[in-house]
Amino acid sequence: MHFHIVRALADGPASIWKLLRRTDGPIRHVYAACRELVAGNVIRHEAGQFVLTAGQHPVVAAASRRDFRDVKDQLAPIVRQAPGPAAEYFQERLVLEDLLKRLDFVYQRGDLAGRRLFVLGDDDLFSLAAALTGLPARVTVAEIDQRLVQFIADQAKRRRLEVETLHYNAADPLPKRFRRAFDVFVTDPVETLKGFTTTISRGLAALGHPGTAYFGLTELECPPVRWMAFQRMLHRAGLVLTDILRDHSWYVNEAIDEAELAQTALKRESPFQPLPPQDCLWYRSSFHRAVTVRRPTPPITGRVRFDKSFYSDRWVMTTS
Amino acid sequence: MHFHIVRALADGPASIWKLLRRTDGPIRHVYAACRELVAGNVIRHEAGQFVLTAGQHPVVAAASRRDFRDVKDQLAPIVRQAPGPAAEYFQERLVLEDLLKRLDFVYQRGDLAGRRLFVLGDDDLFSLAAALTGLPARVTVAEIDQRLVQFIADQAKRRRLEVETLHYNAADPLPKRFRRAFDVFVTDPVETLKGFTTTISRGLAALGHPGTAYFGLTELECPPVRWMAFQRMLHRAGLVLTDILRDHSWYVNEAIDEAELAQTALKRESPFQPLPPQDCLWYRSSFHRAVTVRRPTPPITGRVRFDKSFYSDRWVMTTS
Structure with a gap:
């Protein structure tokens, strides 16, 4: 305010x-x-x-910041060098413009300048984008893909950005030193019931009150009853939704190659074969913002099994 | 779909x-x-x-509809002739462009063409805008202000638009013939706990399953804990939020004249007097969309007292 x-x-x-x-x-x-x-x-x-x-x-x-064009100019060559997102980790990179749109939205809400940010899963390199603004008080990124952890750490060191990196699987409890240590967390969760609840729980564990959560969620792989379960979960955890921005974040669709595509429900269950090559961007998510109304209580705090139910169900069609 | x-x-x-x-x-x-x-x-x-x-x-x-510019051209002179919104009914008219933005959003979601629309409270003339597209199967508008009811009925008759009008106070139960008779309802509710719950309940009573609800809600007169109460209420009623579009709908701020302004908390509690004349648009709401996941069960079905708690609380500052 x-x-x-x-x-x-x-x-x-x-x-x-x-x-x-x-x-x-x-x-x-x-x-x-x-x-x-x-x-x-x-x-x-x-x-x-x-x-x-x-x-x-x-x-x-x-x-006094007017825009983030300078951040985009610095980030673009970094993104080109980064290891590609890995379908095995259910990653798919955001279009660069939309990453900047997210950054600007977070900034406009007052959730960037002087804030402690926790980025959970970061093939999009939001952590570097945020740090490049010079505005956050702290940026910590927790990521499962060791190649990305290393890449982000290397880039941060080379550019003298204060980004703390952690090799971390969200199926594990959040390390104690990160609990209630942040003002804002940002993530693109897996959209299964178990995957979402677990991922969001780790973010909520990192968050104090007042705190803000940002995440993308698709309609493509997540039906309304599931959205309902997620919204209720957030409420029970002490958060209220303030924004659901349809078609805010578009993804580049490069993680899945032809061989992998053949293994997916997206291909197998397509009503009409053969599935032609992708000829437009089509995968997008609604960008969500939620704020705490009290100290958040994550529904899951212990370890969960990182099994098939974590990342796969009948609605997830692009990776299973 | x-x-x-x-x-x-x-x-x-x-x-x-x-x-x-x-x-x-x-x-x-x-x-x-x-x-x-x-x-x-x-x-x-x-x-x-x-x-x-x-x-x-x-x-x-x-x-095949591309845009609603023709609707805007027809609507603009109608809006100019309409009776001004009445502060006594907590009305404030939308900027015309934003009314069209709402119409377009509803259309894009598939909630206009062939749908039965129930518009609850309509100083914005959304009912006429929707009917002018020629797309809905039915448009019914329920409104407390008799001047507006008459105006909408007159305009509809003159332009041969099928808009059914009803003089109706949301504090009263929804007439039986309207229950579960619509696919979509649109309203700008009062933002008190009682006012919101009652207004939305009447809309939900009008709605079948599948059904869609659209409403504006401000941050200006409604704090996060209240938004939380509203979101939980919607969930219990069987709806899930699909969109919360910040700063979507701006209002013209003409309902409140200087004499009325002097009576408001907006003026009384302003930290620094005198309050200068309004020099920009500032009052806006987040446009919400929610869809049913089952047949909706409105929390209120009976009559409620149309007393001060309906329209006034410590957060409502522009009309009390």
Whole structure:
């Protein structure tokens, strides 16, 4: 909230209406935040306008970011060098533009600048994108694919980015030192009941209150009753959904080669054979945001069996 | 689903990938729908492409709609003549462009063409907009403001639009003849606990299964714990959220005049007086879509007291 207000004022003086326009959350909270910022001499009010009192406020620089084009320019060659996503780990890389769209959305919500980010599974390299903005207080990435862990660590070292990497399978409990240690987590979960619940649980274990969760979820491999189960699970865990952005994130569809495709339900159950080559982007997810209303209680805390039910069911058609 | 596929093919032959791209829902359902449409000779498959078999399929014409600019052109003068929204009924009119955005979104989801629509509260004139497309099977509007009921009925008659109007206060039970009689309902609910639960309950009473609910909800006058209560209520009623589109719908802020503004918490509790004139659009809502996973069970079916708790609480600041 404070970030939203300071960011709006970094553009110049603004009426309360313009602050309300640029801020997420209740009017009552915007009013309270204005009072606190005035009391702290960060902003002042004169002739119906709010203005920044001084340029030194720690969030002013962060708040002045206009776009992430520079991040995209730096990230594009990194993505080209990265090890390809592995179908064995149910990975599929985001279109670069949509990764940046995610980054911008997280930033706009006030969930990037000064925040501690936990990225769970990261063939998209969101961790590097976030670190390249220079805005987060901390970026930690936990990833199952050792090649990716190494690649991210190497890139971070070479570019002097503070990204902590961890080789981690979400079927295992979250290491103690990461519990309740983050403000934000970002993941693209497996969409089976077990896979989703487990993956989200690890993220929630990493999260304190207030905290924010971001994740992609498809309609393609996950029917409404399953979405319902996931939404209820989030509620029981103490989170409320604030955004479900349809067709937000598109994927490049390069992880599955022709030989692998032949093994999938996508191919086997296609009503009409042969399945022609992919001639457009088609795989996409709805980007979800949820916030804590209390300290989150992940439904799963112990180890789960990393068996077929973790990654496969009758709705998952691209990898089984 | 069938509508999605036929719509995609109305643009020309398409691979299964292009159908998946253009269709909401699980891959498995897209496959099943393709099989049914081929069996019914509506579409056929040749050389890796699907094509429409004949132009006569009832949804082909509907599916060929590209945009709603003609609707906007017809609607704009109607909106100018309409009685202004009444603050006493907690109404605030949508920006016309955003009303059309809603219409387009509903259309894209397959929830307009051939559907029976129930519009609950309609100072935005969504009912006329929907009827002007010529696509719905039925449009019924229930509205508390007698001036609006009359206006919508007059306009519908003059333009030969089939819009059924009902003078109705959502505090009353839904008339029997409307129960389970619709596929889709659209509303902008009051955001108190009682007001929201009651308004949505009336919509759910109107809805059969499968059915779809659309509504706007703000962060401005509704905190996360309240959103949580609403989401849980929807789940218990048998619906799952599929979309929460932030900043989708902006409002014109004309219902509240200066004298009324002085009576509001928005003015009274403003941290810094005087409150200057509004100098931008600022009031907006997140557009929600939810679908039934079973026959919906509205939490409230009887009459509720239309008292202060219906429309007022400490978060509602623009009308109390």
